[in-house]
Amino acid sequence: MSGARDETVADAPPIMGNVPGSYALSVFRERHPVLVRQVARALPYPPDRRRALDRLLDEVVDDVMEPLEPSAYDGAAWAEWGRGKIGGRYVDVPFLWGESYFYRKLLEATGYFGDGPWRGVDPFGPMKQAELDGPVVDGELAALDETQTLSAAERAEALLLGSLWGNRADLSFGVTLKGDQERVADLVVDDRPLLWSLIEAAAPGRICLVADNAGRELLPDLVLADHLLDRGLAAEVVLHVKPFPYFVSDATPADVLACLRRLAAAPGTAGQAGTRLWGAMEEGRLSLRAHPFACAPLPYSEMPDDLREEFASASLTVMKGDLNYRRLVGDRMWPASTPFAAVTGYFPGPVVALRTLKSDALAGVPERTLAELDAAGRPRSANSWRTGGTHAMVQARP
Numbered sequence: 001m002s003g004a005r006d007e008t009v010a011d012a013p014p015i016m017g018n019v020p021g022s023y024a025l026s027v028f029r030e031r032h033p034v035l036v037r038q039v040a041r042a043l044p045y046p047p048d049r050r051r052a053l054d055r056l057l058d059e060v061v062d063d064v065m066e067p068l069e070p071s072a073y074d075g076a077a078w079a080e081w082g083r084g085k086i087g088g089r090y091v092d093v094p095f096l097w098g099e100s101y102f103y104r105k106l107l108e109a110t111g112y113f114g115d116g117p118w119r120g121v122d123p124f125g126p127m128k129q130a131e132l133d134g135p136v137v138d139g140e141l142a143a144l145d146e147t148q149t150l151s152a153a154e155r156a157e158a159l160l161l162g163s164l165w166g167n168r169a170d171l172s173f174g175v176t177l178k179g180d181q182e183r184v185a186d187l188v189v190d191d192r193p194l195l196w197s198l199i200e201a202a203a204p205g206r207i208c209l210v211a212d213n214a215g216r217e218l219l220p221d222l223v224l225a226d227h228l229l230d231r232g233l234a235a236e237v238v239l240h241v242k243p244f245p246y247f248v249s250d251a252t253p254a255d256v257l258a259c260l261r262r263l264a265a266a267p268g269t270a271g272q273a274g275t276r277l278w279g280a281m282e283e284g285r286l287s288l289r290a291h292p293f294a295c296a297p298l299p300y301s302e303m304p305d306d307l308r309e310e311f312a313s314a315s316l317t318v319m320k321g322d323l324n325y326r327r328l329v330g331d332r333m334w335p336a337s338t339p340f341a342a343v344t345g346y347f348p349g350p351v352v353a354l355r356t357l358k359s360d361a362l363a364g365v366p367e368r369t370l371a372e373l374d375a376a377g378r379p380r381s382a383n384s385w386r387t388g389g390t391h392a393m394v395q396a397r398p
């Protein structure tokens with residue numbers, strides 16, 4: 001395993017939560033306490049679980065990372081990852097690390113990994129299910145019928161954009177988001193032509209689709225996967241999801257199955273895609289991975305060998321969403337014009353990021369675009385386009 005990046009680029013400092021006024025600080029100070037309270041209300045947890053959730057609320061408000069219980073199945077891994085960190089403040093460790101630990105502590109509090117009856121109960125399940133069962137999803141699935149009138153190329157673009165903008169539908173982001181934000185159609189980086197040429201050059205290849213959120217993001221991801229399989233652009237799509245609930249709405253295997261059932265039961269174009277995907281999964285052309293590293297507090301540069309081999313043998317890896325982007329570029333404060341190819345040079349194969357911008361991690365943006373976006377962002381905040389989920393990018397590295 002190698003964590004090496006392109007040596008022409010000096011490592012930038014990791015994004016930290018202890019920077020006054022930063023987006024990361026607001027996540028720890030505002031989002032996490034709200035989330036613990038929401039989780040506590042979402043299910044009728046018994047007294048011992050409620051007390052554990054109250055303790056977690058104190059922990060995040062007081063900003064002290066308490067250790068996991070000695071019986072934690074992954075205690076040794078966290079003790080290793082957390083050497084010199086646990087006992088300190090959430091905001092004083094890298095943002096990615098602190099957030100990851102917070103979600104692990106939340107699962108401990110709800111008894112997700114315990115021996116009792118709450119084992120395996122997704123604390124975010126009620127939020128995910130409300131979204132999946134809701135009328136917005138009905139409308140989005142019905143809208144797929146309109147793609148039937150498009151040319152093949154237009155349809156491919158529409159499905160790609162559906163998957164890209166699906167990343168706005170992120171329930172963790174919605175926890176503290178005020179109002180509906182506008183969507184800026186011009187992409188901050190638009191490597192779509194390179195993306196299609198990579199897919200076509202290797203067709204029918206093996207594409208790893210590293211999913212992000214369940215529900216309103218995973219549905220269009222699945223529809224895109226169906227397009228790739230159905231059009232002979234991919235012989236196999238390997239869908240990578242999280243092994244357990246994470247960052248509120250991140251997709252787990254159970255969420256994939258719920259989405260497949262939702263799609264297959266839908267009328268029209270969505271239902272046809274759902275039926276094909278169902279068959280593709282039975283035949284092994286659509287398969288699932290839920291590697292433990294998907295919930296590790298580490299960047300992809302530190303991925304284990306088996307995962308590295310998996311990505312190395314794919315014709316293309318598509319990374320969905322903000323968190324995967326952060327992990328791909330190391331969640332560091334790169335000067336935003338640092339070449340994407342340089343910060344992802346360690347990645348073992350061609351990679352494309354499809355992401356709406358919801359955190360400060362950013363690379364590969366031309367200086368001119370940066371200046372224009374910063375100028376347009378004022379007076380609200382020069383940085384809001386980087387974190388508000390209003391902007392999106394498709395970034396590819398062959």
Ligand SMILES: O=P(O)(O)OC[C@@]1(O)O[C@H](CO)[C@@H](O)[C@@H]1O
Pocket residue numbers: 027031099167170172173212213247321322323324326358359
């Ligand atoms: O990966 P996703 O769902 O696109 O985004 C995850 C996210 O909402 O969580 C983090 C803050 O909690 C941010 O990086 C980002 O905004």
